[in-house]
Amino acid sequence: MKKITLLLLLISSYVSFAQQRDNISIEWIDNSGIYSEQIQIKAPIFKSSGFYFNYEKKAVFFNLKIPVSGFADENSLQITNIVYETISREQLGDLRISSIPSSIEASLKNMSNPASQKAVLYLSPIIKSGNTFQRVKSFTYSFSTTARRSGNTIQNSSLVYNSVLSSGEWYRFYVVKSGVYKISRSFLQSLGMNVGAANARNIKIYGNGGRMLPLLNGAYYPEDLIENAITLVGESDGSFDSQDYILFYAEGMDNWNKESETHNNLYADRAYYYVTAQGGPGKRIGNMPAIADNPTLNMTTFDDYQYHELDKTNIGRLGRKWFGERFNIDNEQTFDFKFPNIATGTQIKIRVNAAASAFTPTTMNVSANSQDINPLTFAATTSDGDVASERSTAGNFPAAESVAIKLNYNNGGVPSADAYLDYIILEAKRNLQGYGKQFRFRYNDADLNTGVIQYQLSSASRITQVWDITDIYNVQKVENNGADAFSFKAYMGEDRNYIAVDAADYYSPLKDSRTRVVNQNLKGTILKNAQGAFQDLDYLIVTPAFLSSQAERLANFHRTYSQLNVKVVNLETIYEEFSSGKQDIGAIRNFVKYIYNNASIPSKRLKYLNLFGDASFDYKNRISNNTNIVPVFQALTSFSLAGSIMSDDYFTMLDNDEGLMIDTSAQDMELAVGRMLVSDIKQAEEMVTKVIEYHAIESYGKWRNNFVLISDDVDVAWENSIQTGIDALGDQIAAQKPFVNVEKIHTDSYVQEASAGGFRYPKARKDFVDAINQGALVFNYFGHGGEDGLAKERIFEKADAQSLNNRYKYPLFVTVTCEFTRFDNPYRPTAGEYTYWNPKGGAIAMVTTTRQIDVVTGQAINQAFSSELYGYGTTNHVPISEALRVAKNNYTNGSALMVSYVGDPAIRLAIPKPTIVLTKINDQPVAASTFVFNALSPVKLTGEVRNVDGNTILSNYNGSLSVNLFDKNVQRSTFGNDGVTDGNGNLIIMNFTLLGETIFRGNASVANGQFEFNFVVPRDISIPVGNGRISFYAKRNQGLEDQTGYNTDIKVGGINPNATADNIGPRVRLYMNDETFISGGITNESPIFLAFLEDENGINTASGIGHDIVAILDGDENNPYILNDYYETELDNHTKGKVRFPFRNLAVGLHTITFKAWDVYNNPVTSEIQFIVVGDETVTLKNVLNYPNPFVSYTQFWFTHNRPYEPLEVQVQIITITGKIVKTINQMVTTEGFLSREISWDGKDDFGDKIGKGVYVYKLTVKSTLTNKKTEKYEKLVIL
Structure with a gap:
């Protein structure tokens, strides 16, 4: 890359075959800036993905990635037709004047990725002209292109060979x-x-x-x-x-x-x-x-180099910069050096580098053999800025054989101030003796x-x-x-x-416990199959040996399910072959590059890299409980969450001029990468199980139609762009992919409540967690956040992440915030990590921030990623990690490195296929129907499951259909809870659109691609007539396949004047966990509440005022459980259905649930159930019996317990009245509810012989496999 000065033409040394040219306009935004959790930089910005802010220079740049058909001639760039506008010094905000050039500086650089060749245009859009400042409003660029360089199609810099x-x-x-x-x-x-x-x-x-x-x-x-x-x-x-x-x-x-x-x-x-x-x-x-030539220089001295440098402390617990001695209590320390045969009369050069962390400016005095060297002056640090200030000093002093370097830290009288030595370097002349x-x-x-x-x-x-x-x-x-x-x-x-x-001074080598090296040949075998023939690799999993069994389990899944060629490679073997046995991130990168460069053809290059292991800022395990399983790239900048990066993108940037990770706007990811944050075999097993469960038949459900966005509220004016930006994203997804049901949780549209810890949004928090547990394909949050959770008002915290129970409905979590998933700090596991680690819930994967990110970058990446993820304009959906790769490659701001992909990089978002079509309403074709869904009208809907093209019915499709019918969209506004006003003094309020209430949830069978179902429109719809919405979801009975569809042309509103009378409320049956439960029985602390409902016209779920399906726990009517979203009808029967609601963390003791529901005519039903919660730490047994008793040759052992869904070790011992054990039965038992009756006995002893008639005692022992706690009870039985 070579810089050019405006209007200077450099003639190319080769013949070009094409000229590339375009006009660019820059739409500037004043009174704005670069904002994040701890960054408040006022600066002019512009609406473009090409906006780039350099934090070090505090300068604004324009970057543009330009697709080229060949190879750009970097020396042929011309910038012409420039239109400027003059701006004031105030409009520059916090930009550094010294970083603004006097004329436009522009440059061009080639880059390539698997999909295309690109050139990156750099331009400084603000200039200083005398005492005035100007910025570019528009310009024209042009450059020549040549034929693509040889070797660019496939980079065989390495040929396959044996180690x-x-x-x-x-x-x-x-x-x-x-x-x-x-x-x-x-x-x-x-x-x-x-x-x-x-x-x-x-x-x-x-x-x-x-x-x-x-x-x-x-x-x-x-x-x-x-x-x-x-x-x-x-x-x-x-x-x-x-x-x-x-x-x-x-x-x-x-x-x-x-x-x-x-x-x-x-x-x-x-x-x-x-x-x-x-x-x-x-x-x-x-x-x-x-050498026969005469010397031109005789040398009797040499240049000696000595240093002192220890790596003990990483001040900010980020980056790759480590420091040694700490200056706190001992603020004066001396370091001794020896220079034998010193050349007298010469000078020794000294360089000292150190850092300090103090809220006031401090200094460190340096002396060498009592001669003062220039001191180090450290800037003050602040709680929301850099954690330390780094400085260097250099000088000379007279040579001496013994040198004492004294460092004295002046903490300015602040006891909490710390300084840390990085290194001391001395360069001296010594005699060659x-x-x-x-x-x-x-x-x-x-x-x-x-x-x-x-x-x-x-x-x-x-x-x-x-x-x-x-x-x-x-x-x-x-x-x-x-x-x-x-x-x-x-x-x-x-x-x-x-x-x-x-001869008197040889060094002696050392050895560790492993001295024999097992033969290995990664280079010779990685691109070969089991028969030794060449085979391209699709998916590489890198992991240490102790996690390889679970990595292989994941690989086997993708070999079968995804039809990928997958290989698991142990880190130790990579290091052995590529970095001479020592840990080094470059070894992993070079191994990936070796595979990538040796593909047979470009389209068969390596596609996915899985770093199967957690990471840490400490590569060398100096801290306790370290998690450096698979190392991550760390930036040299180590004092700021805004300026420092850690990124796995490093392993995928494979061009020869890439790798430094400094100017990342000109670097492309060549393959998709993901990291599975696992530290031990148990955690690895859990995370692999989640991947398998994500694709299992149990995961297929209508939750896959849902997208949930969450925004932070507005604490200061610039934050309005957070809620407006993500709201626009939701509307864009709804427009591009109309089958998606977009739910919006704008926190500022909820009532804000004061608490001892600050303001809170308890209802928004509950809706957030409930939405996760009920299921959605994607959750997308934009706003403030950090390691402990999301938003200053704590709408999602670590405890929430750990308590999630959405098994089989694992969403993708997208969090555009600050260091929500800073996974490289073992001292402080983050809310993001807990969201991923949850073994029975949480996220399947995360596109998440690991460092602080500014709003401009966050919005741009979120928009670009969502477009690629949902595949605007296509029905082909790439893996999540690939969507992020493409989004990053199309974005020119290096801050995109703050966003990481956590999870298996080969999984795709579980988007159902199109197309389900509504064909008839009340037996009338949809196109001809004028039917309006009036309140209390009976409705019959007919439809078809069709091919992707939407024209051909899938006549061999048999399965089940779920349908949600929504009332008309609802217009809402935020409240402006924090009283923030815009520049004109107006309260910042955002208007937005929500889905209407769900007026029917039903299930129907699909036979030969066709379905129909009936229901009655509830009384509680919104009366004005308008467009409603039907959301369809279908899944096959055989095979893993699902479809989606929608209709937004139906009309909903008005009242049916001919509705039949109905004054009878629904019938209800209540249980806990399963239908064997009897009111007053025992449960664990998190039981499942079941309500079976039946009504001739159906159950009301339309959320009319006072007509919700409600559960009141222990009489607390101020905190009702609204259960509308948990009600589902039976298949092909809208008159029957059930509520299934999981309670969480109930107190030990007696509880009462009062349940109330309404039919579509608003006739109510009320019922109660009682249960006793027994703590989960102990195993509780009740109602131990055998049935029948007495018996002749067959009986079952029944008991109730408090450990549903958990494998229990159960033992039954049959004992004579004299104490002799004649039969022992051992069996693993797992129940969905609290009743077990799985164990039976035929009346024979351990040898298979019939035992005598009479009375026997039996001992029932139950042991928890999770806690190893056990309990036992004795009962009697009689054999006839």
Whole structure:
């Protein structure tokens, strides 16, 4: 990418075949800004997905992704026809003036993804002209395109090949620090190697050192283990004798990494190396090439580099920046360094980096050998901003062999202020002299010079060799034959690193508990089937070995159900092959890239990546109860939830210029990615079970027609866009996908109540939770939120997430808020995580925020994602994760990285297929019908289940139909509860449209694609005539298939003047859990309430005033349970139906439910039921008996208990009156209610013999499989 100046044309060096051109208008919005939970930045914004705000520069940019048919010539970009408008300094708001250029800066960059080639246009739309400011209202861009570059169609940068670990015997060891290591025969034997049988000349060492893998894709790092050159002293005779040994250079964990600004490996503490004795001769250290040219520079000194850096604390518990020593109680600390053979008269360079967290500005004084260095001055931090302020200082001081660096933190008198040291770096000149230790040396300016440099070493009698370690895999040597002074020459023009090998100072390698390496061959097998033939991979699941059984269970499901080629790969094997045995996110990314690049054709590239495991900001398990199961990318920015990101998108951005995750607007995700947040085998089993249940026949139901949106209220004026934006989204979905029933929970349309903890919306909270439990395909929330829940008024909290009980009706949760699902902080599990983790409820998947996101980005992503998710204009629906991938790729704001997909990336939203059609009303064709659904009118509806095209009846379709008939849409307004006004002083009120009341819920059978059903319109409809709505849902009896349909042309309203009389109320039967229950019996703390209703005209569900279906618990009429939505009719019978309502967390003791319902004529019925709640911690037994009793050859054992739906271990022991056990029956029992009668007995003993007549005692023991609590009771039986 290359910047251009306005009107400057750069001529392309190749011939273009097409010119791309377009006119762009920018619609600016003043008096606005960038707003989120903790961000309040006033700035001009514009209505476009191309709006991008750079938080670091505090500048506004215009970005546009442009589809191109070929490859954009980045140097041919022209920006013309620019129309400006002058703006005031006040209109700039909080923009940083120094970041505003004096003329337009524009650039073009190519990018590609699986679907298309694109170019990204960048433009700075605000300029400073003298003392005035201007912004762009419109412009024209143009550029040339060329034929697509070779290799762009399929990026075979890697060819499929076998790993070196695929065969042979391998053993591994590790090192920590870089240097020359000595390996003895005994050490190899301790690894498990049969050294006596090995040919010493064939011994080889492989390994890639301790450096981190580059984040940038295009930076070189080996795809497999690389052989290292070694010296094996004594190998000439072919045997490895006791006096023989290996010398080799090992790169440890002490390397400066520019991408992460650290010396320490972020992911691992050990650099592994691998040794084998099989195959041909090994690579040996060769001699440096002899140079005959005379030296142009003689060097008797070298540039030494020392540092102090520890990683102990992550201040904000986010990002990849770690710090060492803390300055709080001990505010003055000293750090000592040694520089043997220091070059006197020189200067030592010092650089110190540190951070501080304090609510006032603070400083840190730095001194080196009592000489002051420039202090570090830290800015104050605030509760809603960065958690720390990071600063650096640098300077020089006179060289000395001993150096003491003193740091003194001045906390400004604030005891709570903390400072943290990042690193101290010292660079000094030392004489090239031996001193009894191995040491590395270099000349820093070698790359800036040409000619020959001669290094002259003195006091070198014990330095046996100098090794060139520039290429750690191909070390070269120059030998010293015991001379006190020796020299060697090298060409300048490039950086080169050396190490002086001192025979008295070899390092010793280390080993851990696993030294034998099992053969593996990911590269050679990942794209092959069981028969060894090439096969493209659709879906990759990455997980540690201890979770692989459940990952395989998920894979098997998708192999069968989704017809995907799925492979599960253990993290340990990826690390072994791609990062030399150590944890590194780059290894996972490079493995994914290897698979992606080696597909047979572009359309068969890898599509889905599942990171099957939780993540943490702590890669190294320094904190207790850590959850670093599968590592996640963390940004270097580590002090702000607004500026720092963690993202799994990193693993899917595979172009060579991607990976740094800095300018993400020019980076595309090549495949969809999801993370299943599981930390142990039990949790993994539960989450995989939810995926399977989501696709099971039990999950098929009319809830799949529902979409629920929830908005936060308006606390300040700019928040009005939150509720208006998501309301518009709901209307858009209803228009694009009319079969969807859009329910709206705008919190500001509810009554706000004051409480001790602040203002609350208890009814909105209840409606939210009830809607989840009743079922909806998608829940979409927009507003404030955080780790503890949604909205300042706490409309959804962790406790709500944990108590959800919507098994088989798992929704997709979309939360456009702040860090609702910040899953990388083990210290604080979030409400989002609990929503996902709920084993019997909660979400199947989440498109959710992990960091703070601004409103502009949130709205744009939500709109783009919803469009892709529901497939506007198509009936083909992509997986949820793919919808998010496409939405992000079409959006140019890097803040989209704040949104993550949690869940299985291969699942699709369970959208039913079209089409169910209403064909007749009261036997009249719909097109000719003028029928109005009057109150108390009998209605017969007829319809068909048709093919996707809507024209052909599915004559082989047999199943069941659910129907909801809605009254006319209702107009509502928000209340403006918080009294917020707009710029004109008007109270901010939003008008919106809701679905009308449900006036009928019915079920009918579908035979040969046709259905019909009857009902009576209830009295309580809205009288004015208008368009109602019918929502259909059907599912087949055989096979997993469902359909959806709707009709919005029916007319509802008015009263039937010829209605027959009906003065008799419904009949009702009440139970708890099942129909065996008797009033006064026992239940657990969360029983199911059942009400069976019957009326010749049907039951009223229209929510007329005072005519709801209601349950009153223990006489509390102020808090009734409205049960209209829980009533369903029997199949093909609108006169009968039932209410099934789950109570939750009832107190132990006696309870009474008073139930009331109405028929469609508003005739009431009232009934009561009592029950005793027994705590779930203990197992309670009542009514233990056997029936019949007495008996001859058959009896059943009956008992009631308080553990419905739970597998119980039940034992019955038959005992004689003398105490002898003659029969033991063990059986697992699971009941839907509280009565069990599953165990029977034929009167025979354990040997199958008939026992004698008489009286016997039996002991019944019941044990809970969840709590291991048990109870027992004795009773008598008689055998005749």
